Amino acid sequence: MGIVERSVMADQTDTRRYLTEFDSARTGHILTDVLVIGSGVAGLRAAIEASRFGRVTLTTKRTLDESSTSLAQGGIAAVWGVGDSPDRHFQDTLRTGAGLCKPEAVRKLVDQGPARVDELIAWGMEFDHQGESIQLTTEGGHSVPRVLHAGGDSTGRALINTLSRKARSTANLRILESCFVIDLLTVEDRCVGAVTHHANYGHQIIWSNQTILAGGGCGRLFRETTNPPTATGDSLAMAYRAGALLADLEMVQFHPTTLYVAGAARTLISEAVRGEGAYLVDGDGFRFMQEAHPDAELAPRDIVSRAIRRRMTETKSNCVYLDARHFPSGQFEARFPGITELCRSFQIDPTRDLIPVRPTAHYMIGGVVTDSDAATTLKGLFCCGEAACSGLHGANRLASNSLLEGLVFGATAGETAGQRATQEDATVGPTRVRHEIPSSTRTELDLLDIANSLRSLMWRNVGIARRGDRLDETREIIEFWNHYVFDKVFSEVDGWEVQNMLTLGRLMAAAARERSFSLGVHYRVDAPEDQDPPPTPEHTAVRRADGVMVQGWLDQSLAPLRD
Numbered sequence: 001m002g003i004v005e006r007s008v009m010a011d012q013t014d015t016r017r018y019l020t021e022f023d024s025a026r027t028g029h030i031l032t033d034v035l036v037i038g039s040g041v042a043g044l045r046a047a048i049e050a051s052r053f054g055r056v057t058l059t060t061k062r063t064l065d066e067s068s069t070s071l072a073q074g075g076i077a078a079v080w081g082v083g084d085s086p087d088r089h090f091q092d093t094l095r096t097g098a099g100l101c102k103p104e105a106v107r108k109l110v111d112q113g114p115a116r117v118d119e120l121i122a123w124g125m126e127f128d129h130q131g132e133s134i135q136l137t138t139e140g141g142h143s144v145p146r147v148l149h150a151g152g153d154s155t156g157r158a159l160i161n162t163l164s165r166k167a168r169s170t171a172n173l174r175i176l177e178s179c180f181v182i183d184l185l186t187v188e189d190r191c192v193g194a195v196t197h198h199a200n201y202g203h204q205i206i207w208s209n210q211t212i213l214a215g216g217g218c219g220r221l222f223r224e225t226t227n228p229p230t231a232t233g234d235s236l237a238m239a240y241r242a243g244a245l246l247a248d249l250e251m252v253q254f255h256p257t258t259l260y261v262a263g264a265a266r267t268l269i270s271e272a273v274r275g276e277g278a279y280l281v282d283g284d285g286f287r288f289m290q291e292a293h294p295d296a297e298l299a300p301r302d303i304v305s306r307a308i309r310r311r312m313t314e315t316k317s318n319c320v321y322l323d324a325r326h327f328p329s330g331q332f333e334a335r336f337p338g339i340t341e342l343c344r345s346f347q348i349d350p351t352r353d354l355i356p357v358r359p360t361a362h363y364m365i366g367g368v369v370t371d372s373d374a375a376t377t378l379k380g381l382f383c384c385g386e387a388a389c390s391g392l393h394g395a396n397r398l399a400s401n402s403l404l405e406g407l408v409f410g411a412t413a414g415e416t417a418g419q420r421a422t423q424e425d426a427t428v429g430p431t432r433v434r435h436e437i438p439s440s441t442r443t444e445l446d447l448l449d450i451a452n453s454l455r456s457l458m459w460r461n462v463g464i465a466r467r468g469d470r471l472d473e474t475r476e477i478i479e480f481w482n483h484y485v486f487d488k489v490f491s492e493v494d495g496w497e498v499q500n501m502l503t504l505g506r507l508m509a510a511a512a513r514e515r516s517f518s519l520g521v522h523y524r525v526d527a528p529e530d531q532d533p534p535p536t537p538e539h540t541a542v543r544r545a546d547g548v549m550v551q552g553w554l555d556q557s558l559a560p561l562r563d
C-alpha cells in the first residue's frame with residue numbers, strides 16, 4: 001500500500017533494518033506454521049484459534065502473565081444486558097471515536113462481542129453476578145450498563161488465567177517464555193518469522209509461514225503511565241523497521257484517574273469507580289466536571305483528562321481527587337477489593353478519605369495498519385490488539401472496548417493466519433540471511449538515563465497538551481540521542497527496548513506535528529480554539545521505505561488518499 005507523499009530526512013532509526021547482528025547459518029532454528037508474538041489477550045486468543053489449523057509457537061518476553069491485559073480492572077464491554085443492542089454499542093463507539101472510526105471494524109467488534117464472551121464462560125471464566133445475572137457497570141461514553149467484570153476489579157487477571165489455561169491445554173501450541181523478539185525477519189518483502197533472544201538459549205531464528213504481532217502498547221515511553229514494564233512499543237518499532245504501514249501514532253489515550261502519591265509508581269484507579277458513582281473534586285471539594293461536560297464524570301476520557309489538567313493548573317495543584325465517601329457502607333470495598341487494598345497501602349481509606357488522582361498515558365490507539373482480516377501491509381504479517389490500528393477506536397477509545405478488541409480481532413488474526421499458513425504453497429524454510437552492523441568505538445551508554453530522559457521529554461512535550469514548536473524540538477532531541485544509541489549493538493533486552501522506544505518516540509512526535517489541529521485524544525494548544533477539523537476524516541500514516549521515513553495520510557477506511 002502506498003501512502004507516500006513526503007519523505008523526511010533519515011536518521012539511524014530509518015537506516016538500521018535490524019537491531020542485532022545475526023547469521024542464519026550459525027543460529028539455532030525453530031520452524032512453525034504460525035508464530036504469535038505476545039501473551040496478552042490478543043496473542044493468547046490468536047494462538048488458540050490458529051492452533052486449530054497447524055503448529056503454533058507463542059513467544060513472550062517475560063512470563064505468560066506479564067502484560068497490560070493482566071492489569072485490566074474495569075472489565076470487558078459487550079452487548080449483554082436487556083435494553084442494549086449491537087447498534088447502541090456501535091453508536092457509542094463511533095461517537096467516542098470523534099469521527100475517525102472505521103465503521104466496518106466497529107461493526108465486527110459489536111456483532112462478535114457476545115459470542116467471544118460466551119466462549120470465555122465456556123472456558124471457565126467467572127464473571128461477577130448480581131443474583132442470577134451477570135453484573136454490568138456503566139463507564140464513560142456508554143449509554144447503558146455494558147461492562148462485564150470479574151473478581152470486582154481484577155478482570156484482566158481472571159481473563160489471563162482463563163486464556164492461559166486454555167492455551168496450555170491446547171494441542172499444537174508451544175509457549176516460549178523469556179523469549180524476546182528483536183526483529184521481524186523479512187526475505188524479499190515477505191515476513192518469514194523473527195529473530196529472537198531467549199534468556200537461556202540466546203539468539204534463535206523462528207521461521208514461520210505466517211506471523212501474528214500482538215506485542216501490545218507503548219505507555220512506558222511516558223514518565224507517567226498505567227502500563228507495565230513490558231509496554232515499550234517493541235511491536236510498533238519492529239513493524240516500522242520491517243516496512244509495514246503504521247497509522248495514527250499521535251493518538252495516545254490518557255487515563256484521567258491514576259493514583260497520585262509522590263514518588264510511588266502510578267497505578268490505575270478504574271473508570272468503573274466513577275461509573276459506580278464517585279465524583280471528581282478539586283482541593284476545595286468543588287465538583288468541576290459538572291460545568292465541564294453534560295455527562296460530568298462520565299464524559300469521554302479525553303475530555304475528563306483535559307478538564308483535570310486545566311483544574312490542576314488553575315488551582316496550582318499536583319492532583320485532583322476522587323470522592324467515594326458517599327457510597328453505602330461496605331459497597332466500595334466489595335466492588336473494588338484491589339483498589340481498596342492499593343489505597344490502604346498508602347494509608348488512604350476510600351470510605352473516609354479523598355483519593356488523589358491525575359491523568360497518565362494509558363492506551364495506544366494508533367499502530368500497525370490492519371484490514372478486516374487483521375492482515376498488515378507486509379505479506380505474511382498479521383497484527384491484533386493494542387499494537388494494531390484497525391480503525392476501531394478512531395480518535396478516542398471507548399472505555400473497556402480493548403479487551404473485547406483483543407478477543408475479537410485476536411480470533412480473526414488466528415483464524416486467517418492459520419488458514420493461510422497451511423494453504424499457501426510457499427511454506428517458509430530456512431534460507432541464508434545475515435546482518436552485520438559496523439562496529440563503533442563511541443562512548444559507553446547509561447541506558448537507564450536515556451530511557452528516563454526520553455520518558456520525561458515525551459511526557460512534557462507529547463503528553464496531554466501539545467505544541468508544534470515543542471514537537472519539533474522533541475524530534476531534534478531524539479535524533480541527537482539516536483546518533484549514539486543506534487551505533488551500538490546491544491546484547492541484552494534493555495538495550496533493544498530503549499532503541500525501540502527512541503524509534504517510536506520520534507515517529508509519535510512527527511505524527512503529532514503532522515496533525516496540526518485537535519481531534520479526540522490529540523490536543524494541540526497552538527491550534528485556534530474555533531478551528532474545525534477537516535470535514536473528511538483522515539489518518540496520519542508513516543512507513544520506512546528505502547532507509548527513509550515517509551509520512552502521509554490515509555482516508556477513513558485506512559486506504560491511501562493518493563498513490
Ligand SMILES: Cc1cc2nc3c(=O)[nH]c(=O)nc-3n(C[C@H](O)[C@H](O)[C@H](O)COP(=O)(O)OP(=O)(O)OC[C@H]3O[C@@H](n4cnc5c(N)ncnc54)[C@H](O)[C@@H]3O)c2cc1C
Pocket residue numbers: 037038039040041042043059060061062064066067068069070071072073074075076077155156179180181182214215216217226227228230231234235268362363384385386387399400401402403404406
Ligand atoms: C492498568 C490497565 C488497566 C486497563 N483496564 C482495562 C479494562 O478494564 N478494560 C479494557 O478493555 N482495557 C483495559 N486496559 C487496556 C487493555 O488492558 C489493553 O489495551 C489490552 O490488554 C492489550 O492487550 P494486548 O494483548 O494487545 O497487549 P498486552 O496485554 O500488553 O500484551 C502484550 C504482550 O506482548 C509481549 N511482548 C511485548 N513486546 C515483546 C517482544 N519484543 N517480544 C516478545 N514479547 C513481547 C508482552 O510481554 C505481553 O505479553 C487497561 C490497561 C492497563 C494498563
